[in-house]
Amino acid sequence: MKKSMILATTLGLSLTISCVSKKKYTELEGNLFRTQSELAEVNKEKAELEEKMTAIEKRVAEYNARINSLRDTNSSLEEANNSLLAFNGSAPISKNHRAKLEQTLQNVDPTLLAEAKTMEDSVNLAIQYNLKKNITSETENEDDIKIDIENTVVMISVSDKLLFNTASYRISPKANPLLEKLAEVINAEPSLQVMIEGHTDPRSISNAVVQDNWDLSVKRATSIVRELQLKYKVAPEKMIAAGRASYLPVVENDTPENMALNRRTRIVLIPDLDMFFSML
Numbered sequence: 349m350k351k352s353m354i355l356a357t358t359l360g361l362s363l364t365i366s367c368v369s370k371k372k373y374t375e376l377e378g379n380l381f382r383t384q385s386e387l388a389e390v391n392k393e394k395a396e397l398e399e400k401m402t403a404i405e406k407r408v409a410e411y412n413a414r415i416n417s418l419r420d421t422n423s424s425l426e427e428a429n430n431s432l433l434a435f436n437g438s439a440p441i442s443k444n445h446r447a448k449l450e451q452t453l454q455n456v457d458p459t460l461l462a463e464a465k466t467m468e469d470s471v472n473l474a475i476q477y478n479l480k481k482n483i484t485s486e487t488e489n490e491d492d493i494k495i496d497i498e499n500t501v502v503m504i505s506v507s508d509k510l511l512f513n514t515a516s517y518r519i520s521p522k523a524n525p526l527l528e529k530l531a532e533v534i535n536a537e538p539s540l541q542v543m544i545e546g547h548t549d550p551r552s553i554s555n556a557v558v559q560d561n562w563d564l565s566v567k568r569a570t571s572i573v574r575e576l577q578l579k580y581k582v583a584p585e586k587m588i589a590a591g592r593a594s595y596l597p598v599v600e601n602d603t604p605e606n607m608a609l610n611r612r613t614r615i616v617l618i619p620d621l622d623m624f625f626s627m628l
Contacts, residue, residue, distance in 0.1 A: 449474050452474040452477060456474065456477050460473055476495045479495050479533065480493065483529040485525055492507040492509070493507070501618055502618075503614055503615070503616050504615040504617070505598070505613070505614045505615075507608070507609075508568075510522065510526060511523045512568060517568045517571050519571050519572065527572070527579075530615065531576055531581070534617070535581065540617060540618070541586055541618040542582070542587045542588070542618070543589075543615075543618070544587065544588065544616075545591070546564070546566060546568035546590070546613055547613065548561040548565050548593055548611055549597075549601055549608075550597075550607075560593070561594050562593045565592055565593045569613070570589045572589075597610040598610060598612075
C-alpha cells in the first residue's frame with residue numbers, strides 16, 4: 349500500500365513536471381519567434397538607414413565639392429576684385445596703376461585731395477599733378493598753365509604770354525621748353541590724339557595777315573601744330589588744329605585781367621583708357 353502511494357505520487361509529479369516543461373518550451377519558442385521577427389525588422393531598418401546614410405554622405409560629398417568650387421571661384425573673384433577698382437562708372441584701374449596712384453597722391457596738395465570724393469576725382473588729381481610737374485618749369489606762374497580732366501580727356505590751357513607776343517601768331521622763343529616737354533608727353537603715347545585750340549579775347553583785330561579773331565586763333569593753333577611736327581617730331585596725323593576765336597571764354601571779358609585769362613591755347617589730349625592711366 350505504501351509502495352502504491354509512492355508510485356502514484358511519483359507518477360503525478362512526473363506528469364506535472366512534464367506539463368510545465370512543455371508549456372515553458374512553447375512560451376520560449378514564441379518568445380524566440382518574436383525576437384527573431386524583431387531582429388529581422390531591426391536589420392531591415394538598419395539596412396535602410398545605412399542606405400540612407402550612404403546617400404546622405406554622397407550628397408554631403410557633392411555639397412562639399414560644390415562649396416570648395418565656390419570658394420575657389422570666390423577667391424578668384426576676390427583676387428580679381430582686389431586688382432581692379434571701379435573708375436568712371438565701369439572701367440577698371442589695375443592694381444599696378446592703383447599703386448602708382450597712391451604714390452602720386454602722397455605729393456598732391458592735401459586741400460585738393462580732401463575734395464576728392466570718388467576714385468575718378470583721385471585719378472584726375474594724380475594725373476593733373478604729374479602732367480603739370482612734367483610740362484612746367486619753376487619760372488612759370490602756376491596760373492599760366494591749367495589742367496582740367498573730364499571723362500579721361502585732358503585739357504591743358506596755356507596762357508598766350510607763354511607762347512605768343514600780343515596779337516601775334518608767331519611762337520615766342522620762351523615757349524620752347526614748354527613745347528618740348530609737351531611733345532615728350534605726346535610722343536610717349538603713339539595712339540594719343542591731340543587737338544590744339546586757339547582762343548582770343550573779344551577785341552577786334554585786322555591787319556595785312558590777320559583778318560579777325562577767328563583767323564588769329566586758327567593761325568596760333570597751326571603755328572603750334574607746325575612747331576610740334578617740324579621741331580619736335582610729333583606725328584602730324586595725331587594732331588588737329590582748331591580756332592575758337594573769343595566765343596568760348598573761361599571768364600567774363602570785363603577786366604584786362606579776365607581778358608588775359610581768355611587769351612589762351614588749349615591742348616586737348618584724347619587718350620584711350622590704358623594710356624590715360626599710364627599718365628600716372
